[in-house]
Amino acid sequence: MGAGESKEVNKEATASKAASTALSVGTTGSSNSVSNDKRMNAPGQKGSTIRRADFEANPKGYFRDQRRGK
Numbered sequence: 001m002g003a004g005e006s007k008e009v010n011k012e013a014t015a016s017k018a019a020s021t022a023l024s025v026g027t028t029g030s031s032n033s034v035s036n037d038k039r040m041n042a043p044g045q046k047g048s049t050i051r052r053a054d055f056e057a058n059p060k061g062y063f064r065d066q067r068r069g070k
Contacts, residue, residue: 037051037053038051038052038053039051039052040052040055043055043062043063043066044063044066045066050062
């Protein structure tokens with residue numbers, strides 16, 4: 001096995017590790033989506049709740065939509 005062959009084996013091993021990591025993260029993320037469905041009281045809407053993740057992702061857009069009546 002020469003130096004060039006060793007580099008090829010390392011590239012394949014690295015690619016394999018990256019693919020398995022991406023796969024495990026992808027499957028873990030889908031199971032967490034249920035636990036990430038936390039809700040909060042909707043600001044400015046008495047008695048309504050919204051998904052916390054949606055609000056935290058774009059609070060400015062939430063309030064803009066409230067002013068526009070959406």
